[in-house]
Amino acid sequence: MQYPIKYIENNLVWNHDGECFAYYELIPYNYSFLSVEQKEAVHDAFRQLIAQNRDGRIHALQISTESSIRAAQERSGTHASGKLRGAALRRIDGQTEALISMIGENQADYRFYIGFKLLLNEQDSGNIGRQAANIFSGFLRDVNHTLMGDFMSMPDDEILRYQKMEKLLESRISRRFKVRRLDKNDFGYLLEHLYGKSGAAYEGYSFQLPKKKLKGETIVKRYDLIKPARCLMEEHGRYLRIVREDAETFAACFTVSDVVGELDFPSSEIFYYQQQQFSFPVDTSMNVEIIANRKALSTVRNKKKELKDLDSHAWESGDETGTTVAEALDSVNELETELGQSREAMYKLSYVVRVTAPDAEELKRRCDAVRDFYDDMNVKLVRPVGDMAGLHHEFIPAGRRYMNDYIQYVTSDFLAGLGFGAAQMLGEKDGIYIGYGVDTGRNVYLQPALASQGVKGSVTNALSAAFLGSLGGGKSFANNLLVYYAVLNGARALIVDPKAERGNWKHDLPEIADEVNIVNLCSDGQNRGMLDPYVIMRRPKDAESLAIDILTFLTGISSRDGGRFPVLRRAVRTVTNSGRRGLLCVIEELRREGSPLAVSIADHIESFTDYDFAHLLFSAGDVKRSISLEKQLNIVQVAGLVLPDRDTRFEEYTTMELLSVAMLIVISTFALDFIHMDRSVFKIVDLDEAWSFLNVAQGKTLANKLVRAGRAMNAAVYFVTQNAADLADESLKNNIGLKFAFRSTDIAEIKKTLEFFGLDTGDENSQKRLRNLENGQCLMQDLYGHVGVVQFHPIFADLFHSFDTRPPLKAGVGV
Incomplete structure (x- = not known):
């Protein structure tokens, strides 16, 4: 041959x-x-x-x-x-x-x-x-x-x-x-x-x-x-x-x-x-x-004649036409009609x-x-x-x-x-290895900083990412793995950790220990005032805006309140322009004004200061210790926060829940300063339990600011939350590139997640895939708009144990 x-x-x-x-x-x-x-x-x-x-x-x-x-x-x-x-x-x-x-x-x-x-x-x-x-x-x-x-x-x-x-x-x-x-x-x-x-x-x-x-x-x-x-x-x-x-x-x-x-x-x-x-x-x-087409029609018609001859011969012989001949004749007739109409x-x-x-x-x-x-x-x-x-x-x-x-x-x-x-295509040809495609078995790589480079074929230039899913599905693990490898590759990261689950990293990950800075904001007296807006923010103007946001959030005073808001606003402005700045100074300035309304507001604010960890927010401007961001990986842990359930309405928040969310807002605002650092270095702001402040107006506004600023400053915001509805706001959703959705069993939540991914919410196969995901598996959408199922694969046992957020089992208990 x-x-x-x-x-x-x-x-x-x-x-x-x-x-x-x-x-x-x-x-x-x-x-x-x-x-x-x-x-x-x-x-x-x-x-x-x-x-x-x-x-x-x-x-x-x-x-x-x-x-x-x-x-x-x-x-x-x-x-x-x-x-x-x-x-x-x-x-x-x-x-x-x-x-x-x-x-x-x-x-x-x-x-x-x-x-x-x-x-x-x-x-x-x-x-x-x-x-x-x-x-x-x-x-x-x-x-x-x-x-x-x-x-x-x-x-x-x-x-x-x-x-x-x-x-x-x-x-x-x-x-x-x-x-x-x-x-x-x-x-x-x-x-x-x-x-x-x-x-x-x-x-x-x-x-x-x-x-x-x-x-x-x-x-x-x-x-x-x-x-x-x-x-x-x-x-x-x-x-x-x-x-x-x-x-x-x-x-x-x-x-x-x-x-x-x-x-x-x-x-x-x-x-x-x-x-x-x-x-x-x-x-x-x-x-x-x-x-x-002409030759095809001629061929089909000749075949049709042969089949008709077979049919006629069977009839003349007194036999029945076989089903094979009858089916073939039907197919030929159908094909002749199609070729005649389409001219193909x-x-x-x-x-x-x-x-x-x-x-x-x-x-x-x-x-x-x-x-x-x-x-x-x-x-x-x-x-x-x-x-x-x-x-x-x-x-x-x-x-x-x-x-x-x-x-x-x-x-x-x-x-x-x-x-x-x-084909099923996911991620990049090289970069951070995160796991493999469940359907194809192919390795999946990501380059978290790539979206802003205007890559050919990409459908987004947004650097931010979302990790969605119910408890225990693996979203925190996947988030930790991606942030860790991004930092290894040269990125800087600020993790807001309200559950204090990452305090072991400095010990368990010795290769990055020198570049890990863990700030544990517990109720210890030495941390007094570390989250005071006038302490944590570098620019007085930014500190003033944050002070107004926190005090109106805690007291419920709206900017539309023509009686109380101007009084509070005037006191904050006075403190900003003084030599001694802190939220306790705002209380003093209100009392100094002396009007019944000002004293009432001062009493309201002061009523928050004696709660267990509220002293983190209030200082008289004499705080020497501050949060440093000199390291590549900075983890801010606020132990003891009492976060509201995701279904709790804002009006039903307890005082502890109000203070907890207020602290997250302060830390997240501080992240804006972090984002504006060296533009040549890729940065990540990681917001764990993001739903807790996305549920309030101030938190949602802050999230939008972080995302929009991040696009210009080579920074990504990673949202770790349980519900896609938390990110349903169009201005926020459109600025999220990478998406990871872990297992969910609630059909309403599954449909919201599919909508968030831009998929058909009524597709039963997609619903079933999301419902039946195993631990560590997720639905992923990359910056090209490609969607597939990925199994996260840490490879190293030390990484698995470091990022595993499950409670430890008692000795002798387990499968």
Whole structure:
């Protein structure tokens, strides 16, 4: 069987029949969690891509390639900077070894190639003299190759003609899909993959194809063209044994014998679902011959006549027409009507599935799994004896269809419904390793600071993130893991920790201990006044605004209160302009004013000062100790806070709850100062239990300020909360890029979460996925708008124990 490739020039491949194909990689598009309308839009775009070709051939390949885990991890190391870079690189090295021990050096990755046969237009083919010259010169080249040497040559003018046609084709394709022209390295990898090579990473592969330019032609050694296919290939009935110097591979090819039922769209996207179904590599080839509408109608009508003749013969013989004939006649009538109305072409499809394994026994198991999968999709596969090598050749670029026995006559709708190019895509190609996709098993990486860089293809430039979910689902763990690795890579972080769950970090994470600053704001007397607005804020004007917010929040005095608000406002302004500043000084100034209204307000404010930890808020301006942000990781813990339940209305807050929320507002306002630090450094403000202050007007306003300022100052705000409704405000929701939603069992909350992600709230499959998530699994949306399910994977036991917020079990208790 002749090796089909005659010559390769960039993404153009010539075969020995004189045909030229242009090959592209179809950049996979995200298909997970799309609505029915979005899936139909993709289907229509692909149908139009197929239908725009009225003649010729199309060759589509889904190939299981390999990507290097070590290379991805090494690229991740280049993102680390700052004082903790050494610790970051050590963690990355540890990750690399762990991942390789679990997965291997390489990870399976699916790529989609599509090739179009280029047809010369009338202007190009009309030059009879040039055509004759090319035919004659081609004959001479073939004679010289056969008799004199082992070179292939190609006229430069023919190359230029096809290159012009390819540019027009590429512009048409790129209007609907993102594509990349293949090059010699792509073809080399594809060929070596087909001929048994494994363990090679796609990114680092290089194919040497030296060419020599002569006057008017380019020559290449035939050996260099066939070099990727060098191996021993033996055909054993239903499988191939492929032996290379370093490996032995067993391969089997299936082809479609029949489609026994309707492939309903959506849910029939075979190319999409088989990526998730199989844990082993599966390659697929579609060799499509386009039959023009007029010729297709003629073929269908001839077939209709044959079926009618069978029906008439049965009637004349006194027999009943078989159900097979009747069904075929119905199908032909339907197809004739469709072709007549649409004026579209019909397509002769040769569909081949290739399965490989390291030994014959494993190959049998894998083949059974593939056959079962296609059976479930109403597609019957066969593995014909003695045809393995021929079917294998259908995968080679520019190769011909091997046989006509298993051709399927289909429409563009059928081809579009197979989901070619559909994939689940999440995160980046490198960065912080957070875990793996539950459906695909692929590693998921994030670069938290990337959104603001205006990355091509991104749908948001918002740096902020949201971690949602009910108690115990894993949102705090995931949040801690992402913040920790961001700090290792050079970011600065301020964590507001109202539950005091991170006090162990300095001890449990010695590699970052020197850059961890834990401020524990307990009721100890030495902390008096540390959260006083006049102490914690650097600029007097900011301190004055925060003092007004806190005092009106505690007393319930509204700015619309024409009697009390001006009195309070005047006292705060006086303190701001004095030499001694603190909230206790505001009380003194109100008493100094002496009016009954001022004294009443002073008494109201003073009534808060003798509560357990209220002294943190009140000082007379004599506080020497303050919160420092010199370290990379700053954790502000306020132990003993009594936060209101999320369903408690503001009017029902107790005094302790009012004070607790007031302290969170002070600390979060302080975070604004943190955000305005060095703009060249990525910063994170992490608000744990964010719902507690998003429920009040002052807290919501503050959150919006943090998010808007963060976009300009290279800073992100991470909201950790239980309910998506807390972030439902449009101005806030639109400024959140990364989203993580953990398990929820309440159907109303599930619908709110799906709405927050921009998904169909009525989709029962999406609802079920969110409800059935396991601990550590979440629905994630990246900055490209892609959605999928991720399993967070800390790898290191010390990180798991450090970030685990579950209460400890008693000795001897547990599962």
